[in-house]
Amino acid sequence: MGTFGLRELRQQASELVRMAENGEDVTITVAGRPSVRLVPVSPAQWRRYDDIAELWSGPADPDWDSDRDLLDQQLRDPWTR
Known part of the structure; x- marks a missing residue:
């Protein structure tokens, strides 16, 4: 498991994502806190x-x-009122 700061995430995002894809847990810290x-x-x-x-x-x-039988059998578009 690797721990990296927010600045490292910005600078090395692709590498950190590759590490995670390969099975490693990558922890990102902000102000020193996970x-x-x-x-x-x-x-x-x-x-x-x-x-x-x-x-x-x-x-x-x-x-x-x-x-x-308790269900409302009406079909309707849930995105319209």
Whole structure:
């Protein structure tokens, strides 16, 4: 794990991002205090249906039919009033 000041971030942003991409935690300090961390993004993990099928193997929610009827069935644009 590397610790770098805000000035170093401004001067070496590309290098610090590369370090994070390669798996290193990079801590950025502001006025000597840890402020943010650059960490690698975890890649999306696609799974085959066979690997997750057990998630749907349990019983259905017995209240689903009545709960569904409580929903507003109107379709509308959420961005307009």
